Amino acid sequence: MSTVTLTKESHKTPSSFRVKYKDCKDILGDNEVSKKNINNKLPTLYSASKVAIIGAGFGGIGTAIKTMKELHEEDFTIFDRLDNFGGTWYANTYPGCASDIPALWYSYSFALATNWSKVQPFQYEMEEYILRVAEEFNLRPKTRFQTYIDKCVFDEDSGEWTLYAHDTKSGQKVEHKAKVLVGCTGGLVYPNQLRSEGMEKFKGVYMHSAVWDHSVDFKGKNVVVVGNGCSANQVVPALLNNPQYNVGSITQISKSKHYIMPPVPSFLQWLYRLLSFNYYGLLLVRWLTIALAEARVPLYKGNGLLSRFVRWVNSSISNRYVKKYAPAKYHDLLIPHYKIGCKRLIFDYNYVPSLHDPRIEITNENIKRVVEDGIILTNDKFVPADIIVACTGYNLAKSFKLPISTTKGVSLNKFWDTEGPSAYCTILPKQIPNLFLIGGPNSATGHSSVVMAIENGIDYYLKVAKPVLQGKKKSVVVKTEAYDNWFKTIQEELRKSVFGTPFGGCISWYSNGEVNSTAYAWSQISYWYITHFPNYKDLIYTPAADTKKKA
Incomplete structure (x- = not known):
């Protein structure tokens, strides 16, 4: 068993730790050019x-x-x-892309990293880790x-x-x-591409979060984000808060609801840094993380007393978090009524607080059709769009x-x-x-x-x-x-x-x-x-x- 120390070169040049857009599009795009x-x-x-x-x-x-x-x-x-x-971590490079599981656990047990920059590091740091391990084992x-x-x-x-x-x-x-x-x-x-009527008429830029074109200028643009799962939870705050993007507006099409949990406690990162002096210290923090996660298993099955209690605890934590940090006007759009765990849990990456930004609006109206300069919702409202981003998951x-x-x-x-x-x-x-x-x-x-x-x-x-x-x-x-x-x-x-x-x-x-x-x-x-x-x-x-x- 060994440890890995990252150089953090990926923080200086993130572009060196992601696939070229054309290569990604040729392989994962609709036309699958590389396949033919x-x-x-x-x-x-x-x-x-x-x-x-x-x-x-x-x-x-x-x-x-x-x-x-x-x-x-x-x-x-x-x-x-x-x-x-790198696989997914080389191909998926959208703004804000990061591990939704603590990296000390989302890594190899035989090659634990000693210096993750945060509990849930960004894509480029995950890719640096993968390349470092591949290099170590030649x-x-x-x-x-x-x-x-x-x-x-x-x-x-x-x-x-x-x-x-x-x-x-x-x-x-x-x-x-x-x-x-x-x-x-x-x-x-x-990627599950957006298949709304009229997509071929859209004169702006369309992209799926899984095939991101980093050459597109987002500054001051009207953006429509379709979806509100894990990817959208990371994309939206990045487009709003990162000076590199600084969009003019975002309209988010929220077709369903998800249980959004508070961010992973900073205590875990503090403990990780305290015990990162050797492999066994890191392993101890890893096993603590595993134990806490396994305690959540009862919420996924059965309707016994323990299952109902664990569901109630986790649902309450999620609902309290959303009610405390999201604008009141969005509570009904964000808080689900199905059993927690039916969809994958989202550990927030600053999405909920970012909803106070006046540039964002969430709607649960679906897209009726796409037009040259925007979209028409099912309530016939027109939403202007320079860019449409599909955070619509995978096939x-x-x-x-x-x-x-x-x-x-x-x-x-x-x-x-x-x-x-x-x-x-x-x-x-x-x-x-x-x-x-x-x-x-x-x-x-x-x-x-x-x-x-x-x-x-x-x-x-x-x-x-x-x-x-x-x-x-x-x-x-x-x-x-x-x-x-x-x-x-x-x-x-x-x-x-x-x-x-x-x-x-x-x-x-x-x-x-x-x-x-x-x-x-x-x-x-x-x-x-x-x-x-x-x-x-x-x-x-x-x-x-x-x-x-x-x-």
């Missing part, structure tokens, strides 16, 4: 490794490092469409950037994966062989669309389209051997750090894949009955939870109404247990002696 840029005239490049890792964000980096540290296996290759490490030589994965096919006879890909710039095709495939693509990838269903299949006709996408995205213990899909999903279906929580969940998933992969990587086994796959039992059990449990359910009382990105493929149904203590003590009776290992290739 295939050059059949160039010779195909061939390569191989024991492990292929898709994604160079927290999941991919953590998988690579632990594969080296725990399995002593250095024969791996990381693939990513972007030109640097991952760059083992990473193929600017590479789009077109499809992955598992040969059930040879027990080998073939990844078909292409370079996003030159279009040159790549074929890569691997024994084990680890998907670390994440869920917050493809999780598209993020789950992984081009994975086997030579015997099993397609992950077809299977998920039929039954809904899922994976045994959130990691092993059905009927596809030697495939591990880190941060996969049902691995997210409403109260915890996704990085902690990622590490738990990686530890499961290490244990289960070890015999395959050592050559003792040809392949491993979850038993069909074990997968089906997992799927049934977790979906039944989630229906009793608040995550976007009738019980919770709201519509949420956690669930599509039929299958909840996003949220984990229990505590992170439970997740740690199932990932660190695999039930090997639920798995099928094929002996290595069966690796006979067809002539």
